[in-house]
Amino acid sequence: MEKNRLMESKKCYCDTGLLFEDCCGLYLNNNQKAPSALTLMRSRYSAYATHNADYLMGTTYVSERKYYSKSEILRWAVSNKWQKLEILSSSENTVEFKAYFLDSANKPQVHYEFSIFKFENGAWYYLDAKFE
Numbered sequence: 001m002e003k004n005r006l007m008e009s010k011k012c013y014c015d016t017g018l019l020f021e022d023c024c025g026l027y028l029n030n031n032q033k034a035p036s037a038l039t040l041m042r043s044r045y046s047a048y049a050t051h052n053a054d055y056l057m058g059t060t061y062v063s064e065r066k067y068y069s070k071s072e073i074l075r076w077a078v079s080n081k082w083q084k085l086e087i088l089s090s091s092e093n094t095v096e097f098k099a100y101f102l103d104s105a106n107k108p109q110v111h112y113e114f115s116i117f118k119f120e121n122g123a124w125y126y127l128d129a130k131f132e
Contacts, residue, residue, distance in 0.1 A: 013049035014042035015085045028055055033124070037117035040124040041095040042085065048099075049082035061118050061125040079104045093117045 012023035024046035034040035047055040053074040081102040088096040099111040114130040
C-alpha cells in the first residue's frame with residue numbers, strides 16, 4: 001500500500017507533467033479505459049516503468065497475445081530503468097515514439113517504435129509495431 005501511495009504522489013512516467021494518479025494511474029490503477037491510442041500508448045509506457053505486465057498483456061489485442069510472454073515482458077520491464085518518453089507523431093490509431101532507458105548495465109538506450117492500435121468493443125488495444 002505504501003508503494004502505491006508513493007507512486008501516486010509523483011509525476012507520471014509518460015512525461016505529460018501530470019501526477020501519476022491523474023494521468024496513467026487512472027488506467028493502471030483505476031481500471032478506466034484509455035480514451036485514445038495515444039493515451040493507451042502512454043499508459044503502456046508507464047506500465048513498463050511500474051512493471052505492470054498484467055496491464056501490458058490486457059491491453060494487447062486478443063489475437064496478438066499468443067506472441068507475448070508475461071514473464072518476458074516483466075523481465076524486460078524490470079531489467080531497465082525507464083527515463084523518458086518522447087512522442088514523435090500520432091494519428092487516430094498510430095503512435096510514433098522513442099522510449100529512453102538505462103539497460104541492465106546502466107548504458108543509455110533508445111527504443112524507437114511506430115505502434116498501431118485497434119479500437120474494439122469500447123476499448124483501445126495495442127495491435128502491432130514497427131521497430132528500428
